[in-house]
Each structure stands twice: as structure tokens, then as C-alpha cells.
Amino acid sequence: MSAAPVVRLEEVGVTYGRGVAALRALNGITLDIDAAEVTLLLGPSGSGKTTLLQVMGCLLRPTTGRVALLGRSLADATPEALAALRLAHVGFVFQHYNLFPTLRAWENVAVALDLKGLAPASQREEALALLERLGLDDRATHFPSELSGGQKQRVAIARALAGTPGLILADEPTAALDSRTGQDVVATLRDLAHNDGCAVVIVSHDPRVERFADRVLHLEDGRVLDDRRTHPNEAS
């Protein structure tokens, strides 16, 4: 594994709009996100959590500052190069799952494998293997409407894992789930970080997520107010 952090942010600022309408969403954020760790992003509504995830995931170019993904500076990456980096290295998980309702569970995963260039002949088998890892082998041919919230989120995680990205970004992945199911989903994300070595960043308002995190970052007004490790001596 490369020694570079998965993501490095230096003095990152994001301003939306301009002139009197300008809104500074991120204000000089400097931090590294390391492999094999779960980082929890906490902060009040509007503090910049989603904006920060978008910068980390190459969805949004910061107004100021520097971003590097896996040691590669994004400063002069073209939009096409950013999209290619995102596709190769980043998996996204959303609050509302964002599954295709007319595709079966395995097909939802296969779409991501297809985008990542896996040969069509291997897509079904690989999608089924990913679903099996998430404990969903018996749900592979179901449609999203036939799945529970937790099962849908697991399909979304399987899809995010397609192509084994180094970085998984999850924006409020438990918000639509009951507390038990939400904890199962976060435990799954933690296991992926600890067993597969990917960096996982989770935005959540749910304090129960905290015990699954290795590191907790508090954002307020676009700044990091607090950055602490939760289990400093835990090896895995």
C-alpha cells in the first residue's frame, strides 16, 4: 500500500456563489484521510460536511487550497481526469440509497462494474460475489422495492465496493434506517475499512455511529473544530 494518505487536503476552501451572494462553505481545511480507518464527520446542518465529502470524492473542485488523492495532485486534473479518478478510486453511499428501481439488486451492482470496465461476461458473477459479502446472496434477484431499508443500503454499499475503491464516502447512510439496522450498516463499513484497508468517511448526525469510528472530526462553519481518535491503540 502506498505511504501517501488516501486523501490530503491543504488549506481547502470552498465558496459557493459570488459577490454579495458568496457563501463560504469550507474555510481552510487541512487534513489527511488514511487507509484502513473510519472517519466520522459530525457537525451541525450547514457546517460543510457534504461539501467536504464532495471535495474528497473529486465531485467538487475547491475554490482555494490543494487536494491530492492517493498521492496525485488534483490541481491541474481536467474534468475528464477527475471523473476517471473518481470512478477508479471512490465509492459513494447516499442516505436514500439511489438504487435503480427497475433493476434487480445484482444488476444495480453490475451497472457500477460495467462503468468500471469489467467485461460483461464477468459482471453477474462479480456482482453476486459482492452481494454475498454483504450477506445478501438470497436477495440478489429482488428489486429495490422488495428489499428492506437496510438491505437496500447494503446493495448500495456492494455497488460502492465495485472495483475495490480506496475511498468510500457515505453521506448520512443510516439516516433512513432504524437504529439497529443503521448500526449494522455502519459495522459493515467499519469491517470493510479494517479488513480491506479502504478509507471510509461517514457523515452522520447519529451519535451511535461514533463507537464504530476510529476518528471523529467536528466541523463548524466550514472549519475543523475538533479532530480526535477514538481507539488510539486498536490495531484492527
Ligand SMILES: Nc1ncnc2c1ncn2[C@@H]1O[C@H](COP(=O)(O)OP(=O)(O)OP(=O)(O)O)[C@@H](O)[C@H]1O
Ligand atoms: N450548491 C450549492 N450552492 C450554494 N450554496 C450551497 C451549495 N451547497 C451547499 N451550500 C451551502 O454551503 C453550506 C454548507 O453546506 P453543506 O451541504 O456542505 O452542509 P452540511 O454540513 O452537509 O449540512 P446538512 O447536515 O444539512 O446536510 C450551507 O450553508 C449550504 O447552504
Ligand SMILES: [Mg+2]
Ligand atoms: Mg449534508
